[in-house]
Amino acid sequence: MKLRLSILAITLLIAGCGDGNEITQPPPAVGGTSQSGGEQGGNGSTTSGDNNTQLSSTQAIEKIVNAQGMEHATELDLSVFSKAEFSCIKDNNLEAVKGYLINTQDKLNHKELQTRLCKVAELYALGSKQRLTFSLLKEVGIKGLSGSDGKVNDWAMDELMLGAPEQAFEWAKLQKLVDDFHYNQANIWPKQINISFDDGGALESIYQHLPLFDKYNATFTYYVSHYFLIDSEKVAEIAAHGHEIGHHGTTHKHAKDYVEKNGLQKWLEDDIFDSLSAMKSDGLDVTSYAYPYGAYTRETDTELKKHFSHIRKFASWASVNYRGERSDRPITTGLSIDAHRFNLDKIRHAIDTLKGGETLYLATHVIGKTPNEWYITPENLEAVLKYAAEKGLKFCHTNECMNFKSK
16 A cells, blocks of 8 residues: 555656746737737737737737726727728828727727728828818717707817817817816806896996895996996996996987988097097096997997997897806897796796806896886896806806806
8 A cells, every 4th residue: 555655756846847848828819919918929029919910800800899998999000990990091091090999989890890980090181270060070989960850060160260270180189178168057057147238327226235245246237328328437336336337428319310311420529539539638548349239230330349349139039038147259140038028937947957167147227216117127127136146157247257267
């Protein structure tokens, strides 16, 4: 018995001995790579490039398809795309293509992905920003440029165009511009409200109700007409309280009719320049203008832009739709909250549905009842101020409204 055990022990000892170089390796992974993810060279190092050159066409296609939305897409080199017969992928667009693969959320099949990557390469090769059309960006899979109704989100498109380079358009960077827009709108940019009062005749009522605005830490814009006929010291006091003073015509002329009868230059001389100069000489920072009667032409818009940073029109039709608008626009529309148009439920709905970067522009005239309908009661005004404050809206001057991104 002892002899048998001794022979067995000697046999096992001999079987376990070798020359020191007979190390067992794990089996290679699919595609010729080891379990560590690379092929071992003669010096023991792993070489991803060498591994890629040994792929079959089917394996190369599988590797590209599986790289969608994955960080390991960085490991793909030109040989993989060549083996997969993605002939549109070249040295000069390879990094842009890999950027797409890393960041995309789409999971496309072979043929769909081949078409998409060629579009990404085509995008990168465009020589001009003006060729970045919505249809092309949609084809390359840029998301967030349209709403649920399929219509173009002009603001998202504008933000993309604003931030895009002049050439060499990388999909990942363009997608980030759109993603940043939606993030900023949802989380960063303020929701704003601008309340304005028109006409020199509104001065006394506005002055008397300054404490009401103080109560809600609210500001407003007062568009002054007939400056030479009203108490300029009270106008200055309103400005000193932190409110904005705008221009509303020297004598409140109907711009469209006056220009048609007398010409553009005569209108500027008679209803813009004199009082504007006087207001500025009195120390008022006047940068915005509101059209009397809301009457305008393209010609007057163009000319006024030379003298004001913000122009406000006016809407007082029976079906006025209270809603916010983009704050970055230099020409906006004040929505009437005068007595005959005031609808608190609709105003609250407009406040509730505001998006970041939007401003709700509301316009009225005298505070307190008058013989006509161009007024707002103190009670209705306070209801608006209170609800806007409760909802955390930012009360803004026109320049502040427009420069919301700098806050």
